Amino acid sequence: MKTLEDVGEVGIVKWLIETFPTESPDIILGNGHDAAVVSIPDKVALKTDTLVVSEMLSGVGYSDVGWKAIVACISDLAAIGAKPLFCTLSFSSPRSLRFSRFKQIFMGVKEALTYCKTRFVGGDLSESHDIVITVNAAGSAPNPVPRTGGKPGDYIAVSRPFGLEPLGLRHLLGKITLDENLAKLSTSSFLRPVPEVDYGQRLASLAGVHACTDSSDSLSISLSNMLGGKLDAHLIRLPAHPSIEGLGPGVVEDLVLNGGEEYALVYAYDPRYDRALVKSLSKIRRSRMVIGRLSEGRGRIFVRTPAGEKIVIPAGWRQFQSR
Amino acid sequence: MKTLEDVGEVGIVKWLIETFPTESPDIILGNGHDAAVVSIPDKVALKTDTLVVSEMLSGVGYSDVGWKAIVACISDLAAIGAKPLFCTLSFSSPRSLRFSRFKQIFMGVKEALTYCKTRFVGGDLSESHDIVITVNAAGSAPNPVPRTGGKPGDYIAVSRPFGLEPLGLRHLLGKITLDENLAKLSTSSFLRPVPEVDYGQRLASLAGVHACTDSSDSLSISLSNMLGGKLDAHLIRLPAHPSIEGLGPGVVEDLVLNGGEEYALVYAYDPRYDRALVKSLSKIRRSRMVIGRLSEGRGRIFVRTPAGEKIVIPAGWRQFQSR
Numbered sequence: 001m002k003t004l005e006d007v008g009e010v011g012i013v014k015w016l017i018e019t020f021p022t023e024s025p026d027i028i029l030g031n032g033h034d035a036a037v038v039s040i041p042d043k044v045a046l047k048t049d050t051l052v053v054s055e056m057l058s059g060v061g062y063s064d065v066g067w068k069a070i071v072a073c074i075s076d077l078a079a080i081g082a083k084p085l086f087c088t089l090s091f092s093s094p095r096s097l098r099f100s101r102f103k104q105i106f107m108g109v110k111e112a113l114t115y116c117k118t119r120f121v122g123g124d125l126s127e128s129h130d131i132v133i134t135v136n137a138a139g140s141a142p143n144p145v146p147r148t149g150g151k152p153g154d155y156i157a158v159s160r161p162f163g164l165e166p167l168g169l170r171h172l173l174g175k176i177t178l179d180e181n182l183a184k185l186s187t188s189s190f191l192r193p194v195p196e197v198d199y200g201q202r203l204a205s206l207a208g209v210h211a212c213t214d215s216s217d218s219l220s221i222s223l224s225n226m227l228g229g230k231l232d233a234h235l236i237r238l239p240a241h242p243s244i245e246g247l248g249p250g251v252v253e254d255l256v257l258n259g260g261e262e263y264a265l266v267y268a269y270d271p272r273y274d275r276a277l278v279k280s281l282s283k284i285r286r287s288r289m290v291i292g293r294l295s296e297g298r299g300r301i302f303v304r305t306p307a308g309e310k311i312v313i314p315a316g317w318r319q320f321q322s323r
Numbered sequence: 324m325k326t327l328e329d330v331g332e333v334g335i336v337k338w339l340i341e342t343f344p345t346e347s348p349d350i351i352l353g354n355g356h357d358a359a360v361v362s363i364p365d366k367v368a369l370k371t372d373t374l375v376v377s378e379m380l381s382g383v384g385y386s387d388v389g390w391k392a393i394v395a396c397i398s399d400l401a402a403i404g405a406k407p408l409f410c411t412l413s414f415s416s417p418r419s420l421r422f423s424r425f426k427q428i429f430m431g432v433k434e435a436l437t438y439c440k441t442r443f444v445g446g447d448l449s450e451s452h453d454i455v456i457t458v459n460a461a462g463s464a465p466n467p468v469p470r471t472g473g474k475p476g477d478y479i480a481v482s483r484p485f486g487l488e489p490l491g492l493r494h495l496l497g498k499i500t501l502d503e504n505l506a507k508l509s510t511s512s513f514l515r516p517v518p519e520v521d522y523g524q525r526l527a528s529l530a531g532v533h534a535c536t537d538s539s540d541s542l543s544i545s546l547s548n549m550l551g552g553k554l555d556a557h558l559i560r561l562p563a564h565p566s567i568e569g570l571g572p573g574v575v576e577d578l579v580l581n582g583g584e585e586y587a588l589v590y591a592y593d594p595r596y597d598r599a600l601v602k603s604l605s606k607i608r609r610s611r612m613v614i615g616r617l618s619e620g621r622g623r624i625f626v627r628t629p630a631g632e633k634i635v636i637p638a639g640w641r642q643f644q645s646r
Binding site for chain 1 (some may be wrong): 327328330331332333335351352355356357358359360361362363366367368369370371372373374375377399400402403405409411412413415418444445446447448449450451452453455457459460461464467469470471535536537641642643
């Protein structure tokens with residue numbers, strides 16, 4: 001079994017250039033030059049996102065790792081309403097990594113890039129103890145949507161229901177036992193999340209959409225980020241995925257609010273634009289799911305319960321902290 | 324002594340946003356949104372470059388690491404003649420890293436970005452065993468210079484002499500003993516290399532410049548890349564830095580051809596443009612150092628010696644290979 005050391009940098013780069021051809025009228029310099037040069041109409045959106053794999057979880061394939069690295073980055077472009085166009089990628093790993101696994105990772109990268117209509121235009125290889133994949137996406141952003149532009153009275157909505165993806169992760173970690181169907185569904189949602197590229201661009205094209213963010217760290221963290229300490233969120237419902245409703249209210253609430261890994265969009269818009277929004281989203285066979293409203297405030301999130309509103313402490317994925 | 328775990332992601336991000344303010348008319352969305360949005364005139368140059376620090380070499384400061392991560396990336400934009408404008412950065416490290424060291428790294432980043440007139444517009448934090456810094460630079464490239472555009476008859480030139488930077492590295496590794504002055508000079512050249520941003524743009528503005536690359540992996544590898552298997556290089560001289568000439572011809576030749584770490588430019592141009600080139604470079608008080616000529620061929624590098632031409636086997640920095 002050949003390792004990266006056996007194949008060597010020159011051989012690896014050769015495989016990458018063959019796997020990711022860069023001939024296109026809008027790619028002026030592609031792979032094989034010191035830097036890439038591309039045409040990007042309008043304002044330029046830039047995002048970098050890193051996936052570190054210190055240990056492969058049982059049930060996760062190497063191609064899933066490549067898919068996820070791309071989706072995590074592109075999802076942030078989707079959140080500001082940009083159209084992703086190009087990406088570069090830095091890959092670091094031990095030299096003992098099997099070349100077949102390296103190729104699987106990059107086949108996942110290729111699948112995700114094809115799904116997102118984004119072209120690979122360059123990369124960098126390094127050695128490290130973990131597998132570290134940094135994806136840098138660039139796109140066109142004629143009408144970028146900020147994260148903190150919400151206004152009092154705005155509806156808070158999400159692009160799709162929550163909870164399946166973190167359930168899949170908990171299942172893979174052995175923290176919860178599920179029936180076979182739900183195990184399969186949640187695991188595949190976790191392993192192959194889908195970024196809201198078209199949805200985000202629809203939102204950005206409407207002036208009434210004031211704020212948007214993706215939910216990869218968790219719904220409560222996304223909301224908290226969106227509030228920016230200057231607004232409060234009043235949730236009238238939790239956007240739970242129908243498949244998880246049988247898990248019991250405590251588990252569901254935790255998964256939906258604090259689970260993360262969803263890459264769904266969380267956004268705020270002027271209710272007067274509701275009809276225009278529904279119409280625009282119907283063209284991509286999607287809809288909005290209103291979950292609450294913004295008010296003036298100081299960054300608090302309230303959830304309606306039979307006993308009245310209760311406050312939510314944001315929780316989810318934070319770097320550099322014990323879990 | 325506080326670690327990244329003590330400060331936490333929220334505290335770290337707060338420090339970063341304060342340290343790298345992003346208010347500027349050409350930054351539409353800066354730090355604090357899901358992605359950055361910027362204005363880039365003309366074609367867009369993109370480059371990603373990763374620095375992995377598995378172990379800190381004695382004599383290397385954390386701010387030097389930050390400086391180098393930026394310079395290594397910006398140097399590649401310089402090589403295609405782009406003007407660097409913006410960068411994003413992914414930073415991974417153990418959570419046990421001292422916050423003071425993290426701040427030193429980013430002060431080095433800031434110094435280098437100021438030197439390169441490049442603005443930080445966003446980043447990402449992750450946990451990993453090594454310190455892994457991926458810098459993604461974006462710039463404007465009205466006249467990009469490819470790596471492999473050289474033509475038979477072109478002069479081969481370099482932007483500055485070679486050998487000091489790799490000598491500094493060898494000194495830090497304890498592989499060579501130097502007198503105090505040379506130790507100081509070579510170490511500082513290695514720790515604080517300078518990218519050829521203005522020089523690269525001067526080259527790109529002249530139609531007679533056909534190919535350019537930076538020399539971070541070594542002069543011989545840079546030349547080999549430039550030849551693309553279709554040209555030969557005939558060197559009439561080695562561009563040795565005057566300070567290293569006392570080290571003996573074998574050491575000098577090895578440092579200059581195979582040392583690497585220089586971030587000087589290696590380029591090919593039509594001799595008829597020599598006068599225009601000299602004139603253009605004089606405006607930034609620089610000159611070209613012609614070291615040889617291209618001919619038709621198959622990727623070989625020849626060096627003139629008293630006994631005739633001898634062939635050079637490209638050597639230098641390759642990833643995933645034992646050293």
